[in-house]
Amino acid sequence: MTTAHEPGGLVWRKSSYSGGNGDCVEVACGPAGVRxxxxxxxAAGALSVDRHGWDAFLADLAARP
Known part of the structure; x- marks a missing residue:
């Protein structure tokens, strides 16, 4: 996993499973939820998800075969 720090305290993380071609997403956890x-x-911005929504998303992924 790689990380990138930004002003304002967000730490963006990119999975080590991401390919080297740039086809990946990054996530940052903050007090209001996940971006x-x-x-x-x-530069296009980020999607903001509250903690409950993020936990539901991860639970759904974990339940998939």
């Missing part, structure tokens, strides 16, 4: 952005287009 998700496209590594190839960071």
């Amino acid at each position: 998700v952005r496209d590594t190839k287009d960071r």
Whole structure:
């Protein structure tokens, strides 16, 4: 996993499972929830998800075969 720090305290993480071609997303956890952005287009902004929504998303992924 790689990380990138930003002013304001967010620490963005990119999975080590991401390919070397830039096709991946980054996540940053903050007090209000989780932010998700496209590594190839960071200037486009980020999707914000509250902690409950993020936990539900991860639980759904874990339940998949």
